[in-house]
Amino acid sequence: MKTIKEKHSLAMRWFHWINFPLLTIMIWSGILIYWASPMLPILFPEWFYKLFNIPFRLAEGMAFHFLFMWFFIINGVMYVLYTLVSGEWRELVPNRHSFKEAWLVLLHDLHIRKTIPPQKKYNAAQRIAYSAIILMGIGSFITGLAIYKPVQFNWLCWLCGGYYAARIEHFLLTIGYVLFFVIHIVQVILAGWNNFRSVISGFEVTEQP
Amino acid sequence: MKIKHLFRRKTLTVEQRIKRRNIISFAGFAVLYAGIYGSWRWLYNAPEEVAGITGGARKPLRAALNKTELAFRKVFDPKHLVKTYPASMGAKEVRQNGDIGIDTAPGPDWELLVTKQSGQELHISLNDLKALPKTDITFDFKCIEGWEQISHWAGVKFSDFIMHYHLEDHAKMQYVGLSTPDENYYVGIDMPSAMHPQTLLCYEMNGQPLPVENGYPLRLIIPVKYGVKHLKRIGSMVFSNERPPDYWAEQGYDYYTGL
Numbered sequence: 009m010k011t012i013k014e015k016h017s018l019a020m021r022w023f024h025w026i027n028f029p030l031l032t033i034m035i036w037s038g039i040l041i042y043w044a045s046p047m048l049p050i051l052f053p054e055w056f057y058k059l060f061n062i063p064f065r066l067a068e069g070m071a072f073h074f075l076f077m078w079f080f081i082i083n084g085v086m087y088v089l090y091t092l093v094s095g096e097w098r099e100l101v102p103n104r105h106s107f108k109e110a111w112l113v114l115l116h117d118l119h120i121r122k123t124i125p126p127q128k129k130y131n132a133a134q135r136i137a138y139s140a141i142i143l144m145g146i147g148s149f150i151t152g153l154a155i156y157k158p159v160q161f162n163w164l165c166w167l168c169g170g171y172y173a174a175r176i177e178h179f180l181l182t183i184g185y186v187l188f189f190v191i192h193i194v195q196v197i198l199a200g201w202n203n204f205r206s207v208i209s210g211f212e213v214t215e216q217p
Numbered sequence: 218m219k220i221k222h223l224f225r226r227k228t229l230t231v232e233q234r235i236k237r238r239n240i241i242s243f244a245g246f247a248v249l250y251a252g253i254y255g256s257w258r259w260l261y262n263a264p265e266e267v268a269g270i271t272g273g274a275r276k277p278l279r280a281a282l283n284k285t286e287l288a289f290r291k292v293f294d295p296k297h298l299v300k301t302y303p304a305s306m307g308a309k310e311v312r313q314n315g316d317i318g319i320d321t322a323p324g325p326d327w328e329l330l331v332t333k334q335s336g337q338e339l340h341i342s343l344n345d346l347k348a349l350p351k352t353d354i355t356f357d358f359k360c361i362e363g364w365e366q367i368s369h370w371a372g373v374k375f376s377d378f379i380m381h382y383h384l385e386d387h388a389k390m391q392y393v394g395l396s397t398p399d400e401n402y403y404v405g406i407d408m409p410s411a412m413h414p415q416t417l418l419c420y421e422m423n424g425q426p427l428p429v430e431n432g433y434p435l436r437l438i439i440p441v442k443y444g445v446k447h448l449k450r451i452g453s454m455v456f457s458n459e460r461p462p463d464y465w466a467e468q469g470y471d472y473y474t475g476l
Contacts, residue, residue: 010231012238025246029253045363066362067469071278074285074471158359159299159441159476160292166300171357171365209242213235 040069307369318402394461398452
């Protein structure tokens with residue numbers, strides 16, 4: 009018989025689906041800014057810039073970036089507060105077994121191992137990934153503020169290793185989000201409909217004998 | 218299945234409950250994303266602001282830039298200084314990014330024209346300025362495009378200049394406006410940034426008079442702003458409680474651009 013198993017709270021789903029367009033806009037407007045003075049010119053070829061209509065939109069990029077940064081940060085802060093207050097952080101933060109288990113999960117996902125360690129709501133690899141992405145968010149906030157106001161927050165700039173380093177870090181974190189996104193999508197497809205639906209509806213359907 | 222069955226909790230089987238919750242949650246999701254998409258379309262296609270002191274930005278984005286300026290003005294502190302370096306670290310090949318307002322030969326009879334509120338004019342020569350205490354700074358010059366360069370500059374501290382010419386009353390106003398002699402390039406600076414202890418009316422680069430392309434005879438060096446505000450070849454100075462015209466703010470950039 010089918011049963012309904014609650015999985016993701018409404019708050020979690022909300023933060024997730026609000027974050028997605030916000031981060032997309034931050035990355036897009038970030039590329040509009042990055043184009044004006046690329047640090048790694050080999051990374052984006054001309055055709056990439058042309059395809060997404062990037063060139064000569066620095067002012068526009070800055071205007072979007074400095075509006076949506078507020079929403080992006082507010083949503084991120086609310087999410088972290090929510091996980092702390094609700095206690096859901098316990099399911100998300102890696103514990104002392106996570107790193108070993110994550111390795112076994114990886115071997116399993118790569119079809120090298122047949123068995124997988126017993127899973128709770130999030131497996132060890134997910135715990136690491138979902139906690140790392142929050143640390144990355146904090147990193148984007150700090151490096152972003154260091155680039156945005158390098159004089160008023162000169163100590164942040166110093167903490168990042170200087171202005172240039174802060175720019176590189178801010179950029180690499182963004183590349184990190186894109187890589188996260190690609191792996192995330194592959195995993196979502198592999199995990200299937202029941203799992204994907206739970207991030208919208210909040211529940212999974214399980215078969216009970 | 219009739220819609221009203223969806224809401225009759227009691228008689229629902231598991232299958233029905235799954236279906237009901239699926240419909241509600243996916244409908245909610247669709248509404249949320251339709252709202253997000255609609256908001257984005259609204260913002261992206263928002264009309265451009267009416268050209269004035271600022272221009273070239275979508276209306277709501279300009280409003281956001283101005284609001285964000287107010288938030289960050291609160292953290293502005295004149296005691297927050299830009300990091301300085303030994304003069305020897307200043308670049309020998311100093312990058313310069315534009316010649317708007319300085320694309321003709323500088324006039325031999327240059328003087329700085331300061332218009333006071335009373336209408337009285339001060340005509341200040343380069344030698345007058347050189348007679349004032351000299352301050353030098355080697356700092357990381359930052360362009361709004363993203364590049365930076367450590368460079369060495371010297372001149373009169375803006376705040377020293379204000380005191381020497383007894384312009385303290387004028388420095389109580391909100392803004393100072395600077396323009397090239399041909400008025401093709403102009404900037405507006407909020408007074409706290411202008412009065413920042415590292416802001417210079419600069420006449421030397423690397424210990425030599427400014428090269429023409431770097432702003433001879435006098436330029437602004439204002440480390441708390443991006444390069445776009447470091448006006449080269451200053452011709453005139455005015456004080457105002459309203460934002461003075463600003464070349465790049467008319468082209469979609471933030472007016473404040475404070476660092």
